[in-house]
Amino acid sequence: MIVFENVSKFYDHNTVLKNITFHIDKGEMAFITGPSGAGKSTLLKLMYMAELPDEGEIIIDNLHLSSLNMPQIPLLRRTIGVVFQDFKLINNLTVFDNVALALHIRRLPEREVRSLTSEALKKVSLRHLAGSYPKSLSGGEQQRVAIARAIVGGPVVLLADEPTGNLDPNTSLDIITLFRGLNEQGTTILIATHNRELLRNTDKRTLKLEGGSLAREEMG
Amino acid sequence: MASSYSVKSALKSLAKEKWINILSILTVGSSLLIITLAVFFLYNLGLITNHLPERFSMMAYLKDSLSQEETQAIMDSIKKRPEVAKVSYISKEDALVELKQTLRDSSHLLEGLDENPLTPSIELKLRKEFVTPSTTSRIAEELRKIPGIDTIYYGERIAEAIHLLKQSVQNISIIIFLTISLGVVFVTYSTVKILFYRKKEEIEILKLLGATSGFIRAPFLIEGGIIGLLGGILGIVGAFVFYFAVTYRLSMVIPMLKTLVFPVGVLVALPFIGIILGVIGSTIAIGRIRL
Numbered sequence: 001m002i003v004f005e006n007v008s009k010f011y012d013h014n015t016v017l018k019n020i021t022f023h024i025d026k027g028e029m030a031f032i033t034g035p036s037g038a039g040k041s042t043l044l045k046l047m048y049m050a051e052l053p054d055e056g057e058i059i060i061d062n063l064h065l066s067s068l069n070m071p072q073i074p075l076l077r078r079t080i081g082v083v084f085q086d087f088k089l090i091n092n093l094t095v096f097d098n099v100a101l102a103l104h105i106r107r108l109p110e111r112e113v114r115s116l117t118s119e120a121l122k123k124v125s126l127r128h129l130a131g132s133y134p135k136s137l138s139g140g141e142q143q144r145v146a147i148a149r150a151i152v153g154g155p156v157v158l159l160a161d162e163p164t165g166n167l168d169p170n171t172s173l174d175i176i177t178l179f180r181g182l183n184e185q186g187t188t189i190l191i192a193t194h195n196r197e198l199l200r201n202t203d204k205r206t207l208k209l210e211g212g213s214l215a216r217e218e219m220g
Numbered sequence: 221m222a223s224s225y226s227v228k229s230a231l232k233s234l235a236k237e238k239w240i241n242i243l244s245i246l247t248v249g250s251s252l253l254i255i256t257l258a259v260f261f262l263y264n265l266g267l268i269t270n271h272l273p274e275r276f277s278m279m280a281y282l283k284d285s286l287s288q289e290e291t292q293a294i295m296d297s298i299k300k301r302p303e304v305a306k307v308s309y310i311s312k313e314d315a316l317v318e319l320k321q322t323l324r325d326s327s328h329l330l331e332g333l334d335e336n337p338l339t340p341s342i343e344l345k346l347r348k349e350f351v352t353p354s355t356t357s358r359i360a361e362e363l364r365k366i367p368g369i370d371t372i373y374y375g376e377r378i379a380e381a382i383h384l385l386k387q388s389v390q391n392i393s394i395i396i397f398l399t400i401s402l403g404v405v406f407v408t409y410s411t412v413k414i415l416f417y418r419k420k421e422e423i424e425i426l427k428l429l430g431a432t433s434g435f436i437r438a439p440f441l442i443e444g445g446i447i448g449l450l451g452g453i454l455g456i457v458g459a460f461v462f463y464f465a466v467t468y469r470l471s472m473v474i475p476m477l478k479t480l481v482f483p484v485g486v487l488v489a490l491p492f493i494g495i496i497l498g499v500i501g502s503t504i505a506i507g508r509i510r511l
Contacts, residue, residue, distance in 0.1 A: 024501035050428060073511045088425045092236075104225040105431045149429070 001026040001157060001188045002047065006057030009042055018044050018057070018212045024190060031199055032192045034209035040192035042084065043209070044159050047190075048080050049073050059157050078106060080110040081150030081187075083160040087142050089134040089149075096121070096130040099149045107151060124178060140171035149177070151182060158182060160191045169176035169181060172198065226435070230442035237415060241447060244411040248451025248498070251404045252490050253458035258396040260459075263483045265389050272382045273351035278344040278360065278374035284312070286340075286368050294368050295342060303359055306345040312338045339370060353380045401497055404451070406445045409499030416440060416506055423509075433509035440502050448498025452491030459487055 001022035007018040017039045024030050032040050045051040046058055049065060061079050068076060089098050099120055103113040108126060115188045121127045124144040134142055143163060150158055160179065164172035183189050193199070199206055208215045234241050280298070282291060291309065299307050310318075315338040323329055346356070356379045360372045416423070426436050463482050471477040 044493070048428065070511055074430040074432045076398060077428065082428065084428070088428065090422050101426070102429050104223070105426065105429050105435055107223055107435075110224070153430075 001028070001061060002190065003057075003059040004043075005057045005059075007046065007053045007058060009039075009046065009051065010054050015212050017046075018210075019051075020214050022207055022217070024188060024215060026188055027183070027186055028205070029179065030205040030207060031202065032190065032207045032209060033194060033199060034215075035194060039212045040194075040209055041161055044161050044190070044192055046081070047157075047159060048077050048082055071132045074105075077154050078153060081153065081155035083143070083146045083150045083158070083163050085161040085165060087134075087146040088178070089132050089142060089145055092131040093124060093133075094130065095132050095134065095137070095145050098134065098145055099152050102153050104150050116152055117148075120148040123151065123181075124148045139166050140168075140174070143167060143175060144178075145172075147178060148181040151187070156188060156189050158189045160189070160193075162193055162195075163191060164193065164195050167196065223438070226438035227442055229439035230446060233415060233439065233443055234446060237418075239246065240411055240414060241443075244407055244447050245450045245454060247407045248404050248447060249454025249458065249495060251400050251407070252452055252455030252494055253462070255397060255400045256455055256459045256486055256490065256491075257462065258400075259393070259483060259486045260462075260480075262389055262393045262396075263486075264480050266386075267481065269382065269386045269389055270348070272385070273346070273348045276346065276351050276375070276378060276382065278346070278356065278363075278372060280342045280363050280366075281370045281374055282340045282342065283368055283370050283405040284339050290368055291340070292508040294366060294399075294422040297366065298342060298344060298363070301359070303346050303355060304344055305347045308343045310341045310343060312336050312340045315339075315341065339503075351379055352383050401493075403492070404448070405501040405504070408498045409505045410448055411447060412440050412444050412502040412505040415443065427509075427511050433511060437506050438510055440506050441499050444502025444505075445495045446498070448494030448496070448501075449491050450494075451498070452494030455490045455494070456487050459490075 002022075004020050004022050007017060007020045008015065020043065020159055022119065031114070032043060034040055042051060046053050046065075047060060048067070053066075060076065063072075063079075065076070066103065090101070097118055100113050100117040103116055108116070118127065118130075121130055123149050126144050126148060127139065127142060134145065147160075147163070150160075162180070163175050167175065172195065178190065179189055182218065206218045208218065280294075282294065286294075295307055295309060298304055313336065316336050319338065320327065320330065344359075346359070350356070350359075353376065356374055357376065360374055363369055363372050423436055467477055467480055467482070
């Protein structure tokens with residue numbers, strides 16, 4: 001489902017990622033870990049083409065990213081659901097509209113947009129806050145809105161960048177439980193995190209990044 | 221095609237950023253009103269200048285010795301020319317009567333004349349489209365070659381003046397239209413550019429969620445189009461106020477104003493012109509979207 005073959009990324013002669021090679025299978029859930037600045041976020045950005053690699057090849061859901069042209073980029077992004085580290089919610093839209101936006105982009109009919117959005121909000125237990133604005137929500141609630149928006153379009157791959165970054169341990173656990181549930185339903189999930197607590201009791205594969213290189217792989 | 225979502229987004233943005241949008245609509249409205257007033261004046265000036273060629277005529281003075289048949293033959297040959305609309309013969313007697321009428325107050329000038337000193341002539345009226353300096357001088361040149369014609373008189377300067385006036389009216393119309401259209405494009409450009417910058421963060425999010433450049437662009441184009449449309453409607457209102465003020469109120473004082481014609485077609489076109497200019501302005505403002 002996700003293939004990295006000798007991928008490198010440089011910023012002004014600084015190596016951010018060097019010769020990264022790994023495979024994530026369809027329906028797998030895995031973690032990428034490593035200290036801040038190890039290149040975790042960059043690695044995720046390469047997958048949804050917010051950044052482009054300087055070397056190597058990335059394949060997602062059989063799409064060779066290097067051969068995609070500009071009009072095909074939106075199609076790739078629609079097959080991937082991303083939970084951004086800073087949530088990236090639009091403050092002047094309600095929770096409902098923030099989630100629905102991902103479907104409007106796909107030009108789905110209004111009726112379908114409404115029912116799918118309600119369903120996604122139900123999955124993250126936020127239906128009661130559908131009419132609220134992001135700024136009035138707690139960090140954990142905003143995180144769940146971001147997750148609802150990432151899953152509402154039924155992505156084949158879900159990427160999450162530090163999804164428990166600023167959350168208390170209980171809320172973190174809720175979020176991870178939510179991801180496990182989605183994974184059990186068949187979504188391939190890759191989570192970037194430096195939260196050791198999250199990895200302690202996991203049975204999932206963990207890829208460790210250090211100084212831009214893949215240091216080791218651990219099976220949970 | 222723009223989805224209902226894009227239209228809703230545009231309307232929401234219009235309401236949210238109402239002050240900047242109202243200002244743009246007012247500016248576009250007054251600009252389009254200026255175009256309308258310019259068209260109004262130039263159209264009426266055009267009507268006057270269009271009638272000028274009808275008054276233009278050429279005089280071919282004939283030799284005194286021509287027989288009736290010879291005169292008729294010359295008239296027939298002139299009539300055949302495609303540029304000629306009307307030919308009339310003025311006998312030397314008729315010419316004298318006309319001269320006497322013209323000199324009514326100075327009739328002493330003609331005292332002591334035993335003989336009629338005038339020559340018969342042919343008056344030519346040209347078709348409107350041939351009253352240009354080059355055509356009139358060519359026709360005069362060719363007429364001079366006809367045996368029996370003594371001299372040709374026509375107002376070269378008048379032909380030139382008519383032509384120049386018509387050309388100027390046309391050029392001024394084009395310049396005014398282009399300048400003000402450019403102004404309208406600039407107004408919508410600036411407004412949409414500001415709105416685009418204010419929504420920069422939102423646009424980045426849309427891109428990451430998989431929006432196409434068309435999806436991102438549509439609400440801004442619709443917003444620019446609506447600004448143009450409302451500006452156009454405002455222009456129509458302004459033009460009606462002007463029309464009633466001038467032809468209704470002022471014509472009571474200056475009756476000549478009653479003859480002014482208002483080109484209604486321009487009013488109907490205003491909202492469409494507004495939309496087109498608004499969309500052009502916003503298209504330039506957004507530019508190329510890199511995903």
